[in-house]
Amino acid sequence: MVIFLIFTFNSLSAQSSKRDTLLSEIEEIKKSSNFSSKDTLYIHNLIALAYEYRFHNLDSLYTLSQKSLALSKKAKYTNGEISSYHSMGGYYSDKGKIDQAILYFNKAYNLAKKHENHFLKVRTLNDLAKEYGYKGEYALSLKWYLAAIEIAEKHDFKNSISIINDNIAHLYLEQKDYEHAMLFFKKSKAIHEEIGNPVYMAETMSNMASTYADMKELDYAMYNINSSIAIFEKEKILEWLAYSYEIKGKIYLKKNKNTWAMYWYKQSELLHKEIEDDRGKIDLLNGMTEAYLNLKKDSIAEVYALNAFNLSKKIGLRSGIKNSSHQLFKIYKNKNEYEKSLWYHEIYQVTYESLSVAGNEKSLNMLKTRMEYDQQKQQLIIDNEKALAKQNVYIYVFVIILIIFAVIVFIIHRNEQEQKKLNLELRSKKTDLEENQAYLNELNQTKNKLFSIIGHDLRGPIGAFQGLLKLFKEGEMTKDEFLNFVPKLKVDIDTISFTLNNLLSWGQTQMNGSITRHSITNLDCIVEENIALLSEIAEAKSITLINRIEPNCQIWSDPNQIDIIIRNLLSNALKFTPNNGQIIIGAIQKIKTCEIYVKDNGLGMSEEIIGKLFEKDSNHTTYGTNDEKGTGLGLSLCKEMVEKNNGKIWVHSALGRGSSFYFTIPRIQKQYKVSA
Known part of the structure; x- marks a missing residue:
């Protein structure tokens, strides 16, 4: 089962x-x-x-x-x-x-x-x-x-x-039609191979192992169940692991290796003490009953069979009643208690017949017919495609002739229209020149803004670094005095590096040089890398970084752009969070999108500042709690990149209550399932 x-x-x-x-x-x-x-x-x-x-x-x-x-x-x-x-x-x-x-x-x-x-x-x-x-x-x-x-x-x-x-x-x-059952399992397995989810694959393979065991193909059964057990043990999915141990016991039972069967049944029995899965437990009890019967331990087998029968009655599982009553029939027959044996045999017979009524078999036969019809239809489509391919050769030749004729007609017509076209082009030149002038002005403004930021935000730290090197070189500063400035220099250089990265990314987007390449992106990996990158800044301010992104949280995005967005939001949060503060990054996975948030308990913002944050031409800069400084490009860059990835970005904040930045990104669709 x-x-x-x-x-x-x-x-x-x-x-x-x-x-x-x-x-x-x-x-x-x-x-x-x-x-x-x-x-x-x-x-x-x-x-x-x-x-x-x-x-x-x-x-x-x-x-x-x-x-x-x-x-x-x-x-x-x-x-x-x-x-x-x-x-x-x-x-x-x-x-x-x-x-x-x-x-x-x-x-x-x-x-x-x-x-x-x-x-x-x-x-x-x-x-x-x-x-x-x-x-x-x-x-x-x-x-x-x-x-x-x-x-x-x-x-x-x-x-x-x-x-x-x-x-x-x-x-x-349930109808013992293993051939068609295996067809559906193989369909399911093919889908899992395409998706690449190992746990879902293991669930199907464990069911296939049970079916192969019923088909007496025990080598296939053992291969599938061993593969499943390895994954369930790694992921600690107890209900499926208990089921897989029970199937492995079933396989050994089919091999007449009752001692080994009992070993794996016992492993499953131990796990059932930690979970509530009565349906799975019924199959286990029936399996252990059969193993004990084979080992000539009828008294113990009777206990397990009665437990299976009573549990099946409790939850109304008729297949469990059928199997356990059949076992009890054999047990009491061996003990010469014929009245009890006959009573359980009657229960077995009634249950078996009720599970095999003609209407159910008819519905399954209809499904079998539907499958065969689908296969025939698919073959017919293939045959038709081959026949059409031959006809298409003639059609292609005719189309080529038409194209040549159309080209000749087009050339003649084009010559007639050439003069009119030249006149229209002359009229449009003025409009084109005006548009080009506006575009050049915009590029010039971008250039001026870049040079302004470079002059204002990069020249200062670089000039200070040059000054220190000059003093050290000319002997006006000792080695120990120079080394005392190293931590400050490192912070300045990290700031310069971060600023340059933002400038380059922003410059690319402004000059249409940034291309968004969507792919499956592991959000948790990007967040972990940025937390590690910014951990030193966080430790310097004794700020706690809390990551609530679930493992294997996947989105459909450009990973490099998501990396820049996460880094800017975390850097901003560190900048405006006071010493001993806390920053939380997490994600809410919805049906079609993943809503990512970065929350801090820092200074917060007024409504006026919030209104200017994401403006394209904004260069608004605010000093952090430890006088940290930025270019003001970060949030407008985040907005552009979020929108390039088909998402939205917004913020909730109030003075003195911290800030929470949110953005959405399309997610990779998943379905979830376990045994019932």
């Missing part, structure tokens, strides 16, 4: 560290002087924290989901309301209350549909299908999966498509 996949937040790190980080951020937001429970960032963090408690503390998941739902309604935060309904559905699903889970997933779906949030529509449809699969209503389950995959394909949600493919494969496995 494979694990169904769902969408969720933050699946790539250890859960406990994420919970601690989210709790810390929530407390910090609540301590803010202008805190409001309607703050969407606060609600977003509550929802994310609720998801982190899934598989670990369902009561906390329920409490936080109720709270975020109430606050989202009060704040009219639609996405928060949808996500809260979704997490409530997850709570009831894990409790085995399938009908209540369906109720909440339906609420989430209807709200997402009303507000045209296509990603959340796909996520909730997938979970609705999953719940109907748990009930054994495969026809209805398939209906929702197909609806979800249609939306996902229309909007190119690749991660969503891969998840749904995995879950459709599960429906085939």
Whole structure:
């Protein structure tokens, strides 16, 4: 049996560290002087924290989901309301209350549909299908999966498509149709290879390993599960690691190596003590039952089989009831307790037949037919393209003849129009000359501004450096006296270097020489490099730099321009933050954009200064808390580069309360999921 996949937040790190980080951020937001429970960032963090408690503390998941739902309604935060309904559905699903889970997933779906949030529509449809699969209503389950995959394909949600493919494969496995199940797994794997997400790849490979084990292809099964375990152990994803250990035990069980099977089952059992995943635990208990039976330890096998049966009844998992009742039938038959054996056999038979009703098989056959039809249609398209290619040769020849004829006609017509064109050109010369004059004036102003900044901001430190060298060279200053000036000289040289970089970047943008080259950019790497670069300045003022950028936070931008933006904003914050202050840099990942912020508790600004900050021709310069000086180009340069990267920049500030700079950049789209 494979694990169904769902969408969720933050699946790539250890859960406990994420919970601690989210709790810390929530407390910090609540301590803010202008805190409001309607703050969407606060609600977003509550929802994310609720998801982190899934598989670990369902009561906390329920409490936080109720709270975020109430606050989202009060704040009219639609996405928060949808996500809260979704997490409530997850709570009831894990409790085995399938009908209540369906109720909440339906609420989430209807709200997402009303507000045209296509990603959340796909996520909730997938979970609705999953719940109907748990009930054994495969026809209805398939209906929702197909609806979800249609939306996902229309909007190119690749991660969503891969998840749904995995879950459709599960429906085939329930009918023992391993061939078509494997086709869907391979589709999902191909998408993961394209995206390059190792954790999602490991999730699919672990499900493939379980399927290969059922197909008796044990070498393939072992390769896939070992690859998955390596990734889950590295990332500390406990629920998937427990599942992978259980599958490895299953593979050894198929090899009749019961001692090794029991070893890996025990490893999985230890992890299940740290997580709340009753569905996964049922498969583990049934596997351990079979291993103990093979080891002739029927009494222990009976305990595990009864636990599996009772847990399956508790959460209404009919496939678990089917498997455990079959094991109990064999156990009591071995013990000559025929009445109990017959009773469990009847339960097994009824459950098995209910999971194999004709309507479900018909729906799956319809899907199989659809796949075959799609393959035939694709082949027909290829054949048609070959036939059209031959016809195109004749068409190309005819087109070339037409082009030659058109060229001849054009030349004749051009000669007739030449005189008129010359007259029009003469009339436009005056306009062109005026435009060129305006452009040259603008370039001249740029040049004057560059020379002004060079003369004003660079000549002073360089002149001071020359003076010190002259005094030292002529013996009017001792070596020790000269060395005492070295720290100050280093600061001046760093300032000159930073100023020159800004001047060059600004000059390029003003003279149309700066080209924006978008690519996948790791924001956390750029921030770490700039924090390291500016750490000495921060230490000199005893300023704490706090980085809240999540690992692997990826955006679509020019990395060099983002580097300049981050460095200018951090440098400005250091400049205007007093000794022993604090600067926070973080990012809020939204559906299409990443909102990056740099917050300080420094001097702050008046409304008048804020109005001049981002003006293109502004050269406004203010001295920092330790008399640090800049060119005044930094923020106008930031604005230009943010806009070149399809983003926006703004600031919130007040005198004496610090400043918070925000800018948005398009993000790399991701989908999130773990086992249900």
